[in-house]
Amino acid sequence: MVHVHDPRARWGVPASQVLRIIPAAEWQAGPAVDLLAPMGPVPSGGAHARRVMIVYGAGDRETALLATGTINIDDVDSTNVLPLPDTLAATAPEVSAIVVAHDASLSLLLKPSAVISPDDSRAS
Amino acid sequence: MRSFVPITIDATWVAVDMATVREIGGPLTWIALPTATATLPGVSAWRGRAVAVADLAAVLGAGERLVSPTGRVRTLYLQQGTSTLAVPVDAVREPLMIPDDDIRPSRVRSDAFCLGEANVEGHTTLIVDLGVLLPGYRPAAAARGLQ
Numbered sequence: 530m531v532h533v534h535d536p537r538a539r540w541g542v543p544a545s546q547v548l549r550i551i552p553a554a555e556w557q558a559g560p561a562v563d564l565l566a567p568m569g570p571v572p573s574g575g576a577h578a579r580r581v582m583i584v585y586g587a588g589d590r591e592t593a594l595l596a597t598g599t600i601n602i603d604d605v606d607s608t609n610v611l612p613l614p615d616t617l618a619a620t621a622p623e624v625s626a627i628v629v630a631h632d633a634s635l636s637l638l639l640k641p642s643a644v645i646s647p648d649d650s651r652a653s
Numbered sequence: 654m655r656s657f658v659p660i661t662i663d664a665t666w667v668a669v670d671m672a673t674v675r676e677i678g679g680p681l682t683w684i685a686l687p688t689a690t691a692t693l694p695g696v697s698a699w700r701g702r703a704v705a706v707a708d709l710a711a712v713l714g715a716g717e718r719l720v721s722p723t724g725r726v727r728t729l730y731l732q733q734g735t736s737t738l739a740v741p742v743d744a745v746r747e748p749l750m751i752p753d754d755d756i757r758p759s760r761v762r763s764d765a766f767c768l769g770e771a772n773v774e775g776h777t778t779l780i781v782d783l784g785v786l787l788p789g790y791r792p793a794a795a796a797r798g799l800q
Contacts, residue, residue, distance in 0.1 A: 538684055538685055538687070538721065539684075564687055565687050566687070567687045567688055568685060568687050608701070611698055611701070611702050611703035612702075612703060613696060613703055614696070614702075614703055614704055614705050614736060614737075615736070616693065616705045616736050616787050616788070617686060617689065617693065617696060617705050619788070620686065620688055620689055620690065620693075621686040621687065621688050621689060623687075623688075624686060624687075626703065627684060627696050627698065627703050629698050633682055633698075634682065634722065635682060635683065635684040635696075635697070635698065635722065636684065637684060637686070637687075
């Protein structure tokens, strides 16, 4: 799994669903999606603060997720991936599960196919 | 006569039906969801599954809101229908029996979660059903008897 240590919340995407990771400035196809925007503004600072993770979003469209913070790749045991309860699934469609780390800390497992690019949301 | 577990959050006393309490634990580790509500702000891991976290301070409109990743000193795990809620609280008191006649309509709250109020250890204590926070929740027969 590719994990992004965003200061607002750690999140990740299955490595198989990550197309590439590039500096944000190199993404010219449209605005990047900041999925954690409701949790506060993008933290500033750090050379790796402005990268984007390119995934296949809704409609199999290449979508850039703003990846603020250190990025690393971890092996995750499937028993540590806990699907979101039905109670919350409707309010957070882009989150499919939480991942429990060895130190019991938690991260959000995102579902790229549920991420709508800003261009598409404006069109609808 | 029914059993309740009194809890406190900030200076507010609240009691939940003992029948809904699955476990009383220590501090909670949880993670916020970006598009969650103030009353159900995030999720935690419990017994090998993810459960919703309820912020009683947001529900009551009193006390400091939860800030991920830490909870409060104690955590109540409540079974509400088919869902489980993790509810961080400041303190958990001894369970006690309250006769139905001692539960009166709340004088200060008309919220759906508030079933009434009673005196516990000299404190006006809200009897609550936090299941109403969950979409599609149907109150248990026992709770309906209080309304």
